[in-house]
Structures are given as C-alpha cells and as structure tokens.
Amino acid sequence: MSVANLHSLLAGQWMIDKSSAMALQPYLLSILTGKEVPAMENAYALHYASADENGSFLKSKNKSEQSVAIVSIKSPILKYSQSCGPKGTKELGEILTKLDNDPAIKGIVLDIDSGGGQVSGTAEFAELIHNLKKPVVTYTDGMLASAAYYIASAGNHIISNKHADRIGSAGTYIELIDVSGVIEKAGGKIHTVYATQSTKKNEEIRKLLDDNDSSLIIKQILDPITDKFHTEIFCYRPQLDEKVKDGRAVSPAIALQLGLVDSIGNLADAVAKVNELADSNSNNNIDMSEDKNYKNVASILGLDELKLKSGLLGGKKGFTLSADQLEKLDEKLAVVIAGEQKASEEKERLTALETAIAGAMEVAGVEGDDQIAGISAMAELAKKYNEGAGANPTKPIVTEDPKGATEVDVLEEEFEI
DSSP states (O other), X not given: OOHHHHHHHHHOEEEEOHHHHHTTHHHHHHHHHTOOOOOOOOOXXXXXXXXOTTOOEEEESSOOTTEEEEEEEOSOBOSSOOTTSOOOHHHHHHXXXXXXXXXXXXXXXXXXXXXXXXSTTHHHHHHHHHTOSSOEEEEESSOEETHHHHHHHTSSEEEEOTTOOOEEOOOOEEOOOOOHHHHHHTTOOOXXXXXXXXXXXXXXXXXXXXXXXXXXXXXXXXXXXXXXXXXXXXXXXXXXXXXXXXXXEEXXXXXXXXXXXXXXXXXXXXXXXXXXXXXXXXXXXXXXXXXEEOHHHHHHHTOSOOEEXXXXXXXXXXXOOOHHHHHHHHHHHHHHHHHHHXXXXXXXXXXXXXXXXXXXXXXXXXXXXXXXXXXXXXHHHHHHHHHSTXXXXXXXXXXXXXXXXXXXXXXXHHHHO
C-alpha cells in the first residue's frame, strides 16, 4: 500500500458503505502490527466493446474503430493508485481523459462494483466525468454506494442489473483510529503540545478525544461534506428523490423508483446506451462551442443557475426534470400561453381599429399611410368645420299651434327669423 493511501486510510473522511469499510480492516491491522499486508486484487480493467455483423455485443482487449471502452472499477474508491492494487481516482481521471480524446472511442461504460471510499478526490473525479465530451454510462451488478454512486451520478445514464446488491448510501462518516496504544506497546510515547494562540486548532478532534464529544466533528466536518455531496449529485441528477439524502442503500427495484438508477439491464444494455447517446450527439447540430447558461429556465425551476456544459444540451448528459420542477415549469408556461392568447386578441382589436381609421381617412379625403398623422389631420378638419358657418345647428322648437301648422312650417319660420 502506498504511503499516500496509508495516510488517507488513517486520517481521511469516508463516503463508504459500512460493510465495505469493514472489509478494509484486515489491511489496516496488518499495517499496524507489522505483518505482511494481504494482496489487494487489482480490480481495474480496460476492455473494448463493439458490435458484430449481427449486432451482437463483443468484448475484447483489442480496440477497433468505433469501440465503446469498458472501464472496470471493482474496489474501494481511493485517491491515489497502489503499486499492486486498485487505481486511484487521479490515475483513472487521466485514463478517461485519454479515452475521451481518442477518435476511435465512441463513449465509455463504467462497470462499477464498489461500496465507496475516500472523500478526498471523489468530487474532483466526478466533475471530470461530468465534463467529458463523450457519453458515459455506469453499469453495476454489485454495489454502487456512497463515493461510487457520487462518481456514477456524474455520467449520462445509470443501469443496474436486477440482481445487483445495494445502491445509494449517499452519506458521509469518519473513523478516527487511535494508534497510540500500538506505539506505546512498541516503546514509544506521544506528547501533544499546542501554542497559546492555537485554541481552535484541531478543535473537533480534541473535543472528541478529551470530552468524548463528537458534535463539532459532525457540525463542522461531516455535515458540510455531506451537504456538498447531496448538492452535487442532485445537480447531476435532478430526478433524485429527496429520501436518498438520509443515506439509505436500496435494492435495484427501489433504486429505480427513487431515481438512483435510470433502468434495469445488463452490460450489453450499457454498451448499447453509449452507442445510442453517441449517435444522438453526432446528429446534433447545436453549437456547443461555449457553455450555455439558461437563467430564465433556472428561475422558473427555482434553481440558482442552470449551466449545460460540454455538449449537455445535445444529449451528452441529458437533462431530467423532477415532478416538482415540471409542475413549476407547467404553471409558468400556462401564464405565458395565457399572455400570448391575450396579446393575439389585442392584435385583432388593433387591426380592426386600424381598418376603421383608414376608412375614416378615405371618407374625409385625408391622404397618406401614417394613421397617427391622419387622425391629427381629421381632428383639424373637425375643428375647422366647427368654427365655420353653420357651426351651431338649428334647434327645432315644437309648440302647439292653433292654426294646425306642421313641424316643418315651424322650422321654416324659425329659420327665416
């Protein structure tokens, strides 16, 4: 085991299912007692998949044109590689980047069976996966938990075998191993001294060791890590059910219900999904030369921002809305549609008004296409007529006439006066 991983094993925070963490204890015990460290299987493997003439799935160590790379990760998630063991996320990131830039590779399947691993390095690796140009599909027929799920969430699609073990465990915990007894047994003694000014240094650990109080570790270390964990996996997969935040690990069927996986299938299905997404990308003509930030859509969905990066809009990562987000979007669109209908009605009224004005201008003998000027010209004509002879109309006076005069006679008489 490398020195870097030994340090991480003893001092780091973990995103790992407890049963997987317990499986690491023999390695730690061997290290502490000076015994030979058991060999850890190098569970990394790289294969290539392609289709034969009949469309059947072929898996090979040899790469051909238009292959799908299958990267197997079947070990704890560690930041640094071991000389004779699993590859760390740092090296895996380099491998995936090379595959992403290889013109012969259509996309990548991550074949994962892992209960999780270290906090350190996991978020960085997930972000790298999320920003790859080519489609990434995760397949599991075993464990896909904690840090392993974090990694899977950053890809395009997650497929679980119906016989897989457990999926989820989106939580964080820390194990502090006090090795002072081992050192003292070997003849050593530990003395810890702090500077006067360093009252807050290692405050969380000191509170636990001196007072058996874990509250500061939970509040100041674990909770912020878990908040970030949840924020990022929900960003990658908005369809996740809020229930997964409690750290539950579930069966494939329940994982499908909670949005932890997208479908149930096998490795061949994962390869087929990569091909489907890759073909979709190749047929997409949307310009993805720069990142897109959809502020208005984000506002409707109640998100701080919605950035679709590195071909995301074209199907690279896909984008799935939760039921709540769909409701919000539907409500806002209903308002928009109602506004458009009202605008259409107002346009019809405006068209009718313009037709009426044009007719009035024609009758009044006002020339030109400018209706605003036409209205002003007609107003001037009306003013002129009101100020001319006959501006004040004659008002008929109706009275009773004993001689039986008609109303017309009365009008004529009034006019002559």
